[in-house]
Amino acid sequence: MTWAPPYGRLSETGELAERAIALAGLASPCRLCPHRCAVDRAAGGRGICGLPAGAVVAAATAHFGEEPEISGTRGSGTVFFGGCNLRCAYCQNSTISQGADMRRRPVTTSADLAAMMLDLAGRGVHNINWVTPSHVVPWAVAGLDAAAAAGLALPVVYNSSAYDSAEVLRLLDGVVDVYLPDLRYSDDDAAKEFSGVEGYVAASRAAIVEMARQVGTANDVGPDGTLRRGLIVRLLVLPNDISGARESLAFLRDALGTATRIALMAQYFPAHKAPDELLLSRRTSVREYQRVLDVAEHMGFDNALVQEMEAQDFYRPDFDRGAEPFADAAHFQGLGTTDGRREDSR
Template sequence: MEPSYLRLYQSGELEERVGEGLRTLRKCTLCPRRCGVDRTLEIGACHTGCIAQVSSFNAHHGEEPPLSGSRGSGTIFFTNCNMRCIYCQNYPISQIGHGRTVTAEGLAKIMLDLAHRGCHNVNLVTPSHVVPQILEALLLAIPQGFRLPFVYNTSGYDALETLALLDGIIDIYLPDMRYADERVAFQLSGVGDYVARNREAVREMVRQVGELQIDDEGIAKRGLIIRHLVLPGGLAGTQETFRFIAEELSPTTSLSVMAQYFPAYLASEHPLLRRSISIEEYASASRCLEEHGLENGWQQGL
């Protein structure tokens, strides 16, 4: 199955979207923070200028089974983030800025390298603030033979206008749904409209790609997988998030429930985030899945 972006490349629309994306960087509204800065001259809340930064790239075997398959998911970890999670599990990359600048040519080479290694897909990790740069790299990589599907692996704080740039380019959306309460989102991640923006973004992702489709070899070809990290003290709003997914999306949505939380970065400053989740908290999340009839997906071992 050919990736959907080939049609956009052949019609010239991909090139138009690259132009539109790069123009957006001049007064940046790429993500819901809408900083309005000219990223060719200064940086906004994501601390990233007009050239993307990459921390690492590799064949990753620890993603959900249909993403990692037997040959790995080709992760590209982008440096910096548009969120400020005080417990970020990847904080050296997302908050402290470990990484190096990579031009569009360099990013195209990384994509091709992951394809040559046999990865099943290219998994764009924390991509929301560098979408135009990714599209620019894709435009260079296609004529060199790049054909892998993309996984858009996002915190889920994405703008609808930016998702429109990705329509027909991303085959697999992998958004987090982190919170169900705006006050908690503001306190823990520094964004006061996460829940509203996240829910509208996920609805748009479903509209673009639908539910998860897996081929005969068990590899994801298209669709949506939602990730939910259970936090201590009920801070992730697990019950309400699962209700939203089951009732307002579909009970057949693929959902990956994660138990891996550990107190990282600034978490020790918050009274409820100083510990891992308890067995009872995770059992409660499992019961919520059952109550809402959410049967498709994966649950990480505690």
């Protein structure tokens, strides 16, 4: 039988539209993410993420720099949403996540969002990849409903910083096929200082447990080599142990098990305000990254993706370029995959 994403059935029965309405209800007063700003976004209120009701799309493009089972050979159909519920001092996408331009842009209609996803599907991408969706999820789901009605049948990837509400995620059960959270911190003070969020550790861990409850950790890879259902947890290794990777790995080991697919990311470089922050003002060193690899191996993680240190020189989107933010898209192929074996990162 041909594989089809579960959201197609939800769209046929009308439940996907009902989920979008239920999610929109959580935006007025807004509690779509753990900030719980309580502003009335339907009435134009704006909280920490900076957007009223509705999604803003900064770019929609095929992306070849994600994990191999996300990008595949034809790219991941990334939809970069404007605004963000984090305020990372080191954000490499700060022009779209925190820039004033995104706040001024008109929101994208469900029909236009559906058209973008269908256009990406027409370009042959393996999936639809919502990047930074936490603050716009009601409208992303409404767009998905319209796209599904028009025939979209690709897996949906939810690519967030893990500062997600478990209540919101429960409404995405059967809607999202692949979760791709980036577990940033294991210390609330660091999360507050460098990303402006309260209670990050408990919120992100609860979110990841809920994601795993929905899609499991035994990833389902289709015949094209890309994920149809599953979970990949990213850990961005920040300099000076700001990310507390050892503690995050211990959490993943204890909560989900060491077969969980993890992506250990070395790509940090000081962007945005980071050059002025003493602890963030340099790249992650080879030694720091290797230490995290050693910890992961020692804990028994045997399904880890490892990056080459050269990744620090790629993954630099420039959203002033318009529709194609990756100038070097044709020149890199993302993470050096190990699929259970380690590669020398030096």
